[in-house]
Amino acid sequence: MTVIRKSITLTAQQDAFVKSLIEQGFYTNDSEYVRDIIRQDQERRRQRLNLNEALIEGLASGPSDSSLERIWEEALGEHRASK
Secondary structure, three states: OOOOOOOOOOOHHHHHHHHHHHHOOOOOOHHHHHHHHHHHHHHHHHHHHHHHHHHHHHHHHOOOOOOHHHHHHHHHHHHHHOO
16 A cells, blocks of 8 residues: 655644544554544445435335335345345
């Protein structure tokens, strides 16, 4: 993996927050914290895109003939099977 150096500017309060996380052992350095924030943001955005795609697919499929109870049971079954 290629490493690229970046320079960022933080307020004194933000810097103190990051330093406190490092002192508490959550991260070993500032860069590790920033990389973790980026990974979390990437994951949230991926989940949001997946949700949007599912909503669009659902809207495109039109109304269902199934009852709400049946739809819920199917969704729970799929969820349990995916674990």
